[in-house]
Amino acid sequence: MHKLNDRWFTEISACSGTAFSIKIHKKIKTVQTPYQNIEIFETSKFGHLMAIDGSIMLTSKENFVYHEVMSHCVLATHDQPKHVVIIGGGDCGTMKEVLKHEDIQSVTQIDIDEQVTRLSEIYFPELCESNHDPRATLRFQDGIKWIDEAPSSSVDILIIDSTDPVGPAEGLFVEKFYQQCRRILKPDGILMQQSESPLIHDDILINMRKAMLNAGFENQLTIPFPQPVYQSGWWSATMASTARDLKTMRTIDMSAFKLKFYNSAIHRAAYSPQPFIQAIDNAVFAP
């Protein structure tokens, strides 16, 4: 049995009895903010690594999968998106992808912790290239409070790009929050949320989707994707809407977007859920 020495960063998933480790060349920075502990490492093969409270957030090498799924799936589903709000997402990678769409008129990103963005600007500059786009607004405050105070029917797409549902992000996975999301979305608006691992967090995913359903989000589509540095290597994002069908997409020319993962085939495959995902759908809609 192999042993890891001090040159490895390890994240343990107690609920699944698994752990993922990444070899570290050196630790670059530790910042304790009012909200969380942020660490930046130089890894041996994955570029920079950001960890928050001991959990891996992203690396330079593989973050493209997550950010492309979180943005382009929902932007291709909405008929005419203009105003996008991102809760969390402080590394700015999702916002950068959203801003590739020229028809987007505004993106407001609300992350509780300004230091996530400041550190990303230094260590993940490629994700922050669009931070000064005139359509972009970066706010650093409590996303739940921001949504509570936002005008009704003002948002086309609301992306919840959060950490796991513990600590600051816990309130982003409950019915009360989704009721407010519903209020600020326009009637044809779409909610998109990172929804954990379908293999090892199926209980979280099911409870999250039940809370969405109770808040009136009757249409839901879970999109599974590989996630090399999160627990189980298999992750998901879930779209939800109150009225509109989620199994249609616009044809958008993304050839200039320099994408590495997203294409319409990946997106369309989610319309026919794998039996494994269908079982999760059934647990939500026909429990």
Place this chain on the structure above:
Amino acid sequence: MHKLNDRWFTEISACSGTAFSIKIHKKIKTVQTPYQNIEIFETSKFGHLMAIDGSIMLTSKENFVYHEVMSHCVLATHDQPKHVVIIGGGDCGTMKEVLKHEDIQSVTQIDIDEQVTRLSEIYFPELCESNHDPRATLRFQDGIKWIDEAPSSSVDILIIDSTDPVGPAEGLFVEKFYQQCRRILKPDGILMQQSESPLIHDDILINMRKAMLNAGFENQLTIPFPQPVYQSGWWSATMASTARDLKTMRTIDMSAFKLKFYNSAIHRAAYSPQPFIQAIDNAVFAP
């Protein structure tokens, strides 16, 4: 930074600077065979675990993804498959899936190490349910030698369900081997091979596909899929043929197969390679 104690089985991927660990309830068995060291563990949350020479082979919880991809993708692609050969695959999970197809007349599985199968019969009995199917033949010998001696144009589908290309499996990733594969396949036959992680083993995948191409397998299709217990959590399988288009599939009623991952939508998504996979295609065909 978290530390793992002795209750964890860890597999290190030196080439990618990552490691995957799984929590162990107890070690059940260690068998040193003439070929390799096989260990069986009871994990805390993933059921049984089989490791060979320190590398994780499969667990009870997640092997369905790998086995369903390795079997049903290629069986749905071939027009009229009757005779299937599996090299490796000693856990019998791929063979079990193949035998779900009633039109298959014979499956011959050739694994060099009988102990892999004997231990699977005990610790993964659900994968060995079809070992006594009258259409199944289990041989325990060198797969390379078996193929060298097999009659020409005798096989419809050849599945290389091997370990990583080190040790006993090294010779399964080279042009000389693929030439023999081509010889024993019928003209419309299809080769299917596990082809490592597209994220961290892209060099192995590209070299493997170049070797296939040099042996005359001009049509190739790489299918990515999640693989929770292999390095990077993101794996691939590659189909190859000398003549036939690989981007067509038969409509097969698989509703009685009790599948958990495979469906035609997952399969069809591979016809439009993600840009990331397209780059691998380009490195093979337009280097």
